[in-house]
Amino acid sequence: MEQFYTPMRSPMKSRRRRAISPSNSKIPSDSGSSSPHNVTGVEMSEEQMKSKISELNNTIGDLRTTIKCLEKDMRSELNESILIEANNRISANESRIFQNDIAFYEHEIRDIKENLRKAKDELSSEKSRRLTAEDNLRRRIIEIEELEHKLKSASDLTNRLQEKLVDKDQVITQLGSDVSAAKLEISTLEARLNKGRQDLEEAQMRNRTLSLEITTLKSALADCKEELRRNLDDVKDQKENMAKREIDLRRSLESNLVTHNISTSRSLINAFQCLSSQIATIQKTQLPIEVIPLTHIFVNLILL
Incomplete structure (x- = not known):
């Protein structure tokens, strides 16, 4: 004051x-x-x-x-x-x-x-x-520079992450397309699977039918084999009888028909050979043979 x-x-x-x-x-x-x-x-x-x-x-x-x-x-x-x-x-x-x-x-x-x-x-x-x-200003300037550097680094990192995000979006889009294609393929495969299952069921039904038919055929084949065996036995007996008959016929021809035509004898021999070849063929194939009317053959031979 x-x-x-x-x-x-x-x-x-x-x-x-x-x-x-x-x-x-x-x-x-x-x-x-x-x-x-x-x-x-x-x-x-x-x-x-x-x-x-x-x-x-x-x-x-x-x-x-x-x-x-x-x-x-x-x-x-x-x-x-x-x-x-x-x-x-x-x-x-x-x-x-x-x-x-x-x-x-x-x-x-x-x-x-x-x-x-x-x-x-x-x-x-x-x-x-x-x-x-x-001093505070210098520290603040240094801090600001550091923050700017960190901000720049964060910005660069953000840009890189943004690029990666874009790539990820593209990958996700591609994966979505792949998933859609896979779903379509799965649908197609499921349709094929259902078709295959149906075909399998039909094949199993056919197999069961074929199994029954095979069983039936095996039974028929066994019957045919048994019948063939019996027929072969009969043919064998008939062949033996025919051989004996042939011997008898030859003796008879030699004694009684010396002057008979040679062609007739050859025809008879050919007929016997043809019959022998048929019998051999039946034995090789083991197929059921029809009952041959042996009496008719013998009649033809006699006529010859």
């Missing part, structure tokens, strides 16, 4: 005498002062301070001018003691003004020094804060 002094009303005579004495030439206090200035606390700026100094200088100049005028006007009327007293009073007043100004300026200087110290402390604190802020 700055202090300056404002003019008060003119002091009384006793007070003027006390003001002239050296013991009362000190700086007055805030309450019990006999000074013609009253202490008032205000916040003064530099412009206000300059205005106050100029005002005080003007006041001092006016007082000096007044003193000179009084000296001229009162030189003839007043005695020397009155002039000396007035001069001393004015000098004391001027001295008090100067002392008050000096005290005011000292106080201002102390305040300025204190403010300067505070400003220096604030400047140091501000420098520290600025250095801290610069």
Whole structure:
């Protein structure tokens, strides 16, 4: 809080005498002062301070001018003691003004020094804060650069993942097409399987039918073999009888038909050979033979 002094009303005579004495030439206090200035606390700026100094200088100049005028006007009327007293009073007043100004300026200087110290402390604190802020800013810049690098890496990774995702989508689309084709093929194979099952059932039915037929044929074949065996036995017996008959016929022919035509004998022999070859063929094929009317053959042989 700055202090300056404002003019008060003119002091009384006793007070003027006390003001002239050296013991009362000190700086007055805030309450019990006999000074013609009253202490008032205000916040003064530099412009206000300059205005106050100029005002005080003007006041001092006016007082000096007044003193000179009084000296001229009162030189003839007043005695020397009155002039000396007035001069001393004015000098004391001027001295008090100067002392008050000096005290005011000292106080201002102390305040300025204190403010300067505070400003220096604030400047140091501000420098520290600025250095801290610069360090924080550098760290933030480094962090931002790292974040930008991480962001770029993440962006590259995102792009790669996006490309992989596109590839995966294409693969999924291709797999979907493959699955559709596989489903179609499965449907076709199921249709074929059902057809195969139906064919298998039909084949099994045919196999059962064929098994029955084979069983029947085996039974018939066994019967045919048995009948063939009996027929072969009969043919064998007949062949033996025919051989005996042939021998008898030859003897008979030799004795009774010496002059018979040779061609007739050959025809008979051929007929016997043909019959023998038929019998041999029947034995090789083992097929059922029809009952040959042997009597008819013998009749033909006799006729020949």
